[in-house]
Amino acid sequence: MKKIFLLLIGIFCATSVLVAQVLSPSDKPNRSQKLLQKRGYGMFIHFGVNTFSDDEWSDGSIPASTYNPTELNCDQWVRVVRDAGFRYVLLITKHHDGFCLWDSKYTDYDVASSPVKTDVVGEVSKACKKYGLDFGIYYSLWDRHEPAYKDKDFGRYIQYMKNQLTELLTNYGPVCELWFDGGWDKDGKEWRIPEIYDFVKKLQPDCAVGVNNAIVDKEDSRNFIMPDDMTVDNRYFMLYFPTDFRLRDPKIAHKKDKKQYLYKGQSYYLPFEHTICLSDSWNWFQKANQKPVRELDELEELFYWCTDNDNTLVLNVPPDNTGRIREYEANTVIELGKRLGIRKNKPFPKNGKCISLDAKAEATSVYENKMDEYGPQRAVDGGMQTRWASSEILPELVVNLNPSERLNKISIFEYCDTKTSDDGISNIRCNRIQSYQIDIWEQDKWVTVYLSDKLMGDCKIIRFPHDYQTSKIRLKVLKATDFPSIYEFNVLAMPDRK
Amino acid sequence: MKKIFLLLIGIFCATSVLVAQVLSPSDKPNRSQKLLQKRGYGMFIHFGVNTFSDDEWSDGSIPASTYNPTELNCDQWVRVVRDAGFRYVLLITKHHDGFCLWDSKYTDYDVASSPVKTDVVGEVSKACKKYGLDFGIYYSLWDRHEPAYKDKDFGRYIQYMKNQLTELLTNYGPVCELWFDGGWDKDGKEWRIPEIYDFVKKLQPDCAVGVNNAIVDKEDSRNFIMPDDMTVDNRYFMLYFPTDFRLRDPKIAHKKDKKQYLYKGQSYYLPFEHTICLSDSWNWFQKANQKPVRELDELEELFYWCTDNDNTLVLNVPPDNTGRIREYEANTVIELGKRLGIRKNKPFPKNGKCISLDAKAEATSVYENKMDEYGPQRAVDGGMQTRWASSEILPELVVNLNPSERLNKISIFEYCDTKTSDDGISNIRCNRIQSYQIDIWEQDKWVTVYLSDKLMGDCKIIRFPHDYQTSKIRLKVLKATDFPSIYEFNVLAMPDRK
Numbered sequence: 001m002k003k004i005f006l007l008l009i010g011i012f013c014a015t016s017v018l019v020a021q022v023l024s025p026s027d028k029p030n031r032s033q034k035l036l037q038k039r040g041y042g043m044f045i046h047f048g049v050n051t052f053s054d055d056e057w058s059d060g061s062i063p064a065s066t067y068n069p070t071e072l073n074c075d076q077w078v079r080v081v082r083d084a085g086f087r088y089v090l091l092i093t094k095h096h097d098g099f100c101l102w103d104s105k106y107t108d109y110d111v112a113s114s115p116v117k118t119d120v121v122g123e124v125s126k127a128c129k130k131y132g133l134d135f136g137i138y139y140s141l142w143d144r145h146e147p148a149y150k151d152k153d154f155g156r157y158i159q160y161m162k163n164q165l166t167e168l169l170t171n172y173g174p175v176c177e178l179w180f181d182g183g184w185d186k187d188g189k190e191w192r193i194p195e196i197y198d199f200v201k202k203l204q205p206d207c208a209v210g211v212n213n214a215i216v217d218k219e220d221s222r223n224f225i226m227p228d229d230m231t232v233d234n235r236y237f238m239l240y241f242p243t244d245f246r247l248r249d250p251k252i253a254h255k256k257d258k259k260q261y262l263y264k265g266q267s268y269y270l271p272f273e274h275t276i277c278l279s280d281s282w283n284w285f286q287k288a289n290q291k292p293v294r295e296l297d298e299l300e301e302l303f304y305w306c307t308d309n310d311n312t313l314v315l316n317v318p319p320d321n322t323g324r325i326r327e328y329e330a331n332t333v334i335e336l337g338k339r340l341g342i343r344k345n346k347p348f349p350k351n352g353k354c355i356s357l358d359a360k361a362e363a364t365s366v367y368e369n370k371m372d373e374y375g376p377q378r379a380v381d382g383g384m385q386t387r388w389a390s391s392e393i394l395p396e397l398v399v400n401l402n403p404s405e406r407l408n409k410i411s412i413f414e415y416c417d418t419k420t421s422d423d424g425i426s427n428i429r430c431n432r433i434q435s436y437q438i439d440i441w442e443q444d445k446w447v448t449v450y451l452s453d454k455l456m457g458d459c460k461i462i463r464f465p466h467d468y469q470t471s472k473i474r475l476k477v478l479k480a481t482d483f484p485s486i487y488e489f490n491v492l493a494m495p496d497r498k
Numbered sequence: 499m500k501k502i503f504l505l506l507i508g509i510f511c512a513t514s515v516l517v518a519q520v521l522s523p524s525d526k527p528n529r530s531q532k533l534l535q536k537r538g539y540g541m542f543i544h545f546g547v548n549t550f551s552d553d554e555w556s557d558g559s560i561p562a563s564t565y566n567p568t569e570l571n572c573d574q575w576v577r578v579v580r581d582a583g584f585r586y587v588l589l590i591t592k593h594h595d596g597f598c599l600w601d602s603k604y605t606d607y608d609v610a611s612s613p614v615k616t617d618v619v620g621e622v623s624k625a626c627k628k629y630g631l632d633f634g635i636y637y638s639l640w641d642r643h644e645p646a647y648k649d650k651d652f653g654r655y656i657q658y659m660k661n662q663l664t665e666l667l668t669n670y671g672p673v674c675e676l677w678f679d680g681g682w683d684k685d686g687k688e689w690r691i692p693e694i695y696d697f698v699k700k701l702q703p704d705c706a707v708g709v710n711n712a713i714v715d716k717e718d719s720r721n722f723i724m725p726d727d728m729t730v731d732n733r734y735f736m737l738y739f740p741t742d743f744r745l746r747d748p749k750i751a752h753k754k755d756k757k758q759y760l761y762k763g764q765s766y767y768l769p770f771e772h773t774i775c776l777s778d779s780w781n782w783f784q785k786a787n788q789k790p791v792r793e794l795d796e797l798e799e800l801f802y803w804c805t806d807n808d809n810t811l812v813l814n815v816p817p818d819n820t821g822r823i824r825e826y827e828a829n830t831v832i833e834l835g836k837r838l839g840i841r842k843n844k845p846f847p848k849n850g851k852c853i854s855l856d857a858k859a860e861a862t863s864v865y866e867n868k869m870d871e872y873g874p875q876r877a878v879d880g881g882m883q884t885r886w887a888s889s890e891i892l893p894e895l896v897v898n899l900n901p902s903e904r905l906n907k908i909s910i911f912e913y914c915d916t917k918t919s920d921d922g923i924s925n926i927r928c929n930r931i932q933s934y935q936i937d938i939w940e941q942d943k944w945v946t947v948y949l950s951d952k953l954m955g956d957c958k959i960i961r962f963p964h965d966y967q968t969s970k971i972r973l974k975v976l977k978a979t980d981f982p983s984i985y986e987f988n989v990l991a992m993p994d995r996k
Contacts, residue, residue, distance in 0.1 A: 331948065335963040
């Protein structure tokens with residue numbers, strides 16, 4: 001009886017493997033894609049030799065001995081993941097520098113050669129199990145340390161990768177996701193993705209596989225498409241086939257994000273995974289200096305945006321050189337989870353209906369009169385790469401609305417100037433708009449419903465205590481340091497607050 | 499039977515009047531004080547000729563014809579009062595300029611002589627009745643228009659006031675409060691407050707009577723005491739006797755506010771009524787220019803502070819020259835009420851326990867080494883007029899705490915530089931602190947629990963997603979434009995959020 005049972009399980013597993021290996025033309029998510037979409041919100045963990053250097057991307061020459069966390073505590077990392085309401089971890093196991101966060105048989109450039117030999121991959125996967133979270137892996141294709149990478153026979157490096165992936169995919173239990181990065185360093189085909197994909201799926205049938213910068217304008221092209229252009233089914237092409245999801249780190253998908261992409265004349269369904277920094281200054285690895293985090297309002301709005309539309313969000317919260325996630329960063333993501341009201345095993349909270357999407361918009365000026373590129377419609381087109389840009393210091397933007405629709409929230413993503421920070425890596429965003437008001441059209445005149453003389457911040461959210469209905473709404477800039485420009489001006493209707 | 503009943507009512511009323519007239523030495527609130535404390539949170543309404551001029555305090559020479567609201571709607575004012583959770587209105591009936599918001603038989607300088615003859619006192623009192631709110635009156639003793647004010651026989655002006663008060667207190671139903679202002683223009687005794695108080699109480703026994711700048715350092719002195727000094731019972735003196743509450747507009751009471759004040763060797767109980775502006779720039783009358791409002795965080799914290807300790811808060815939300823409360827200002831107070839969770843007939847929400855009050859504090863520097871005036875203890879003494887001031891750009895403040903006490907919130911009131919606005923009246927507050935962190939002492943080192951590179955704002959509130967316990971907490975300034983200074987650094991324990 002027991003034997004028959006095991007045999008049945010064997011057949012069942014084999015079938016699963018077979019099904020999972022093949023990416024079939026489809027307009028519906030497959031099993032690993034469905035699991036990815038259900039996970040929805042994960043925490044990215046960048047940790048490695050770069051944590052102990054001043055480089056964002058080191059070149060593989062930093063000695064393993066510099067990796068020296070004094071209070072390494074992977075359990076603490078994953079407690080933060082759980083407390084913040086994330087549903088999975090995406091752990092850097094090897095970044096472009098080639099340094100491995102586990103004891104790899106195939107290189108000495110790993111934790112085993114460092115002062116702190118803890119198998120970080122092991123510890124994190126264990127903690128994920130303990131806290132009931134999924135465990136995903138980031139692995140850089142590009143390797144600036146491993147000699148095989150520079151070998152004439154690139155197959156030697158492919159084998160190196162397969163050896164390491166075997167370690168990662170067989171020694172640490174279920175791996176929900178494999179996130180390949182750095183593919184741009186070679187021609188797409190050189191990575192032998194069909195072979196790698198097949199290899200991964202044989203070891204972990206449910207593992208979703210993705211490669212960064214995945215969508216291109218033509219078959220075999222290297223012109224990576226931005227998310228703002230991914231609004232038409234079957235116009236663009238998969239550079240890496242087969243893969244289960246799209247990546248364009250760290251860009252934000254379009255509100256009308258489409259999921260069908262072509263490969264050899266067939267159409268495949270591909271959700272989008274977002275990757276963004278908790279840091280206000282876009283540093284992926286934590287450095288000696290403590291960096292401020294994004295404001296909760298921006299994080300809230302990005303959460304809604306990025307988990308919407310069957311897409312996923314991975315938020316980077318890197319541990320520091322002591323080997324712990326910094327307390328103020330943990331506080332921010334935990335506070336965010338509380339504010340959003342994320343509950344285990346419950347659907348994610350959603351943003352209100354956006355009633356301004358593709359509305360008719362008008363502006364008092366357009367930069368260089370380039371209507372197509374910088375016209376007011378760009379502020380309501382649902383795209384985070386396009387923007388309305390004005391050609392005056394105090395412009396106005398008017399968005400026409402359907403007066404039968406209610407509204408009670410506005411979110412504004414302003415285009416900011418950026419300055420490089422003292423560290424030479426991270427960025428500081430500088431608002432142009434310093435004072436502004438929001439007006440609605442009511443009984444044949446403008447009525448100011450909000451007025452501020454504070455900087456707009458990284459994302460301004462205005463919440464009204466009750467609903468309005470109006471035929472048009474206006475942003476009027478009252479003070480600015482340069483010609484204002486707006487990525488997105490969203491007018492929303494949250495569920496009733498009474 | 500009916501006659502006996504009416505007789506009994508008559509006796510009862512006469513007794514009430516008699517009781518109410520006398521302010522007895524007491525350490526407990528009397529009936530009108532209890533009603534004042536129960537009201538707790540009111541809306542101040544400044545409206546009059548100044549609304550139509552560029553003056554904050556006009557001199558009585560502005561013609562009544564300039565008073566010309568185009569869409570006067572007192573019902574709208576009181577709807578805002580109700581929707582925001584205020585429990586009473588305090589209406590300017592006559593400001594220093596002498597212009598009357600009702601048709602007074604005793605002057606032509608009133609609404610009846612203006613283009614819009616609406617009896618504003620009548621309309622507001624009616625709307626208060628309609629919406630179930632109490633109705634209070636502000637009346638300026640000082641009168642820059644009425645000729646009797648300048649008569650050799652000041653008794654003529656006293657009679658003028660009594661005539662007008664008779665109109666106000668007999669024609670508009672119950673009046674919960676009478677707020678006298680401008681007393682500083684004469685010697686205290688000249689106002690004949692005993693006579694006025696008696697007169698008011700005869701007409702409205704439950705009406706609480708107060709005069710601005712009420713407490714002095716010595717019997718018959720004119721040295722007005724600041725709230726920060728009102729922390730000892732029976733040390734200071736009532737300038738105006740009898741009165742039912744203290745005023746020191748627009749100052750904030752001390753956390754250890756005491757209520758016993760002396761008059762002729764007797765001790766009287768006097769709660770404190772706060773008056774503050776919704777406006778960020780402290781303009782009491784609305785002018786042609788729209789002015790920004792205070793941030794919700796500051797308003798929230800000031801609400802807690804000012805309604806605490808059996809004191810009351812009156813927040814000024816002035817209608818504009820159309821005769822309506824501006825929509826964005828209404829939105830702010832309504833949003834504040836929602837955020838606080840004010841409920842009709844329920845006790846007011848309270849701030850968490852302040853565990854830093856009178857804690858031992860240390861600082862890396864003190865301005866001009868004036869420890870008594872600017873020492874670090876000033877940031878935790880519960881007083882809003884005193885402050886810690888440093889003598890360096892990047893100072894640190896450490897507050898020692900009882901580690902058995904929990905904490906989950908911090909509120910910081912920074913001393914700001916002020917600039918006069920373009921209008922020559924209102925002020926702009928400029929933060930000095932531009933970047934800062936909060937650290938707690940944990941296992942023999944500082945751990946950063948909050949970090950920001952945004953301006954501190956008018957009041958910075960930091961909310962933690964869980965409780966901390968620590969023996970000390972630190973504010974570390976990372977960037978500033980001048981030597982930082984802090985009025986109050988409060989460490990609080992809000993009720994559990996889980």
